[in-house]
Amino acid sequence: MKIAYDGTAYHGWQVQPNAITIQETLQEGIKKILQKDIGVTGCSRTDAGVHAKEFYCHLDCDDNIPKEAFLRGLNSVLPNDISVMDAKVVPSDFHARYSAKGKNYIYNFYYGVTNPFLDRYALRLDREIDLDVTNEFCKSLIGKYDFYGFSSSGRSVEDTVRTVTDCKIYLKDDFVRFDISANGFLYNMVRIIVGTALGVSYGRLETDVAKKVFETKDRSLAGQTVPPNGLFLNKVFY
Amino acid sequence: MKIAYDGTAYHGWQVQPNAITIQETLQEGIKKILQKDIGVTGCSRTDAGVHAKEFYCHLDCDDNIPKEAFLRGLNSVLPNDISVMDAKVVPSDFHARYSAKGKNYIYNFYYGVTNPFLDRYALRLDREIDLDVTNEFCKSLIGKYDFYGFSSSGRSVEDTVRTVTDCKIYLKDDFVRFDISANGFLYNMVRIIVGTALGVSYGRLETDVAKKVFETKDRSLAGQTVPPNGLFLNKVFY
Numbered sequence: 001m002k003i004a005y006d007g008t009a010y011h012g013w014q015v016q017p018n019a020i021t022i023q024e025t026l027q028e029g030i031k032k033i034l035q036k037d038i039g040v041t042g043c044s045r046t047d048a049g050v051h052a053k054e055f056y057c058h059l060d061c062d063d064n065i066p067k068e069a070f071l072r073g074l075n076s077v078l079p080n081d082i083s084v085m086d087a088k089v090v091p092s093d094f095h096a097r098y099s100a101k102g103k104n105y106i107y108n109f110y111y112g113v114t115n116p117f118l119d120r121y122a123l124r125l126d127r128e129i130d131l132d133v134t135n136e137f138c139k140s141l142i143g144k145y146d147f148y149g150f151s152s153s154g155r156s157v158e159d160t161v162r163t164v165t166d167c168k169i170y171l172k173d174d175f176v177r178f179d180i181s182a183n184g185f186l187y188n189m190v191r192i193i194v195g196t197a198l199g200v201s202y203g204r205l206e207t208d209v210a211k212k213v214f215e216t217k218d219r220s221l222a223g224q225t226v227p228p229n230g231l232f233l234n235k236v237f238y
Numbered sequence: 239m240k241i242a243y244d245g246t247a248y249h250g251w252q253v254q255p256n257a258i259t260i261q262e263t264l265q266e267g268i269k270k271i272l273q274k275d276i277g278v279t280g281c282s283r284t285d286a287g288v289h290a291k292e293f294y295c296h297l298d299c300d301d302n303i304p305k306e307a308f309l310r311g312l313n314s315v316l317p318n319d320i321s322v323m324d325a326k327v328v329p330s331d332f333h334a335r336y337s338a339k340g341k342n343y344i345y346n347f348y349y350g351v352t353n354p355f356l357d358r359y360a361l362r363l364d365r366e367i368d369l370d371v372t373n374e375f376c377k378s379l380i381g382k383y384d385f386y387g388f389s390s391s392g393r394s395v396e397d398t399v400r401t402v403t404d405c406k407i408y409l410k411d412d413f414v415r416f417d418i419s420a421n422g423f424l425y426n427m428v429r430i431i432v433g434t435a436l437g438v439s440y441g442r443l444e445t446d447v448a449k450k451v452f453e454t455k456d457r458s459l460a461g462q463t464v465p466p467n468g469l470f471l472n473k474v475f476y
Binding site: 004005006051053071075078080081082083084085113114115116117119120121 | 242243244289291309313316318319320321322323351352353354355357358359
């Protein structure tokens, strides 16, 4: 299933006690349609408040429902901030997470007074970003590196080496957009990288700070973790 | 003050018991800044769930605070879905509502499956709007008419004659946008006119239905009242 969601009201993707999550809401919707409990496996564990323009998940079931009826039925029982955009039958060895070859995240900023229509999807800044300086920092991330120092202690993996295939910052409609693609991302990696980019842009951190974080694996050399509302899982590559 | 708000979480502009409104939230914010109760008078009484890209309100006070400090302070205590964009000192005979010469409202539609990022600000339609036919209906509204039949029983005025100065429907970014300007609007007038436009587009109502509604003042000849989420107070003319 290809889904999209506005994550503002949710405590992230993954089911957890005492908090409403996307996974749980989706599973409850599927239960209403198929009349049974079916677990849904997501491509990623987005954090509380993070959005997804494109998110994939898989489920195992032997029901035979026409796609259009399944989409229409499921969307009719889901809240309007979660939408199932498409669905298809995949080979049984397909795995939403492990079959993914890479992902693209974007992070939005805007300037000026609080804008009620942008603030849900972007971080407001009082000071303009220096796009040239920040793009220098972005370029220094491209390649295969150990991103341990760009992740939080909640990380769940042993291997912290990732390959960033593209990273840039540019103007896009009402926003300044940070755009990063990699073969995989560690816990809080994008939000720490974006916070580091801000630190570089504002002169609090050196343009070559990434090199030092890669070498030392020292989280404290990187920037702050930015809030989740500006972050979107934008594309997943299979 | 020029403000903007995402009306999703509010029961409209006007203070009312047991419901959170924009006016109340704004007055509470002002109380935090100026340490006293000051009533704020709005240019319009938007309904629950309706948004405003531009809304004006006035207040009487004899405090002397630099504008930038007032804006910054007030925005810092307001929730992020309400923003004060600008403020200025006006002559004492200025009245946010009665000095307004006209207003412009827009109503957004979109097509396809539920889009979590559009649905908050637009009405989803399964069937495309016929822009040519609908624009014919739009043109028939332009002029000075009695809009009684295009208003709901909650109306608070005696005189129901209004002059529509512009009305059209067109594609705009991700949306189909209905766009109407008049010297004033009655209770639910835009939402009933938009519902009538849909009825005309879908062939349930005749293109010249407005003429009959003007003549008979019969609300039941017009279309349904559309939901508030697609509606924005877009501009106010002084």
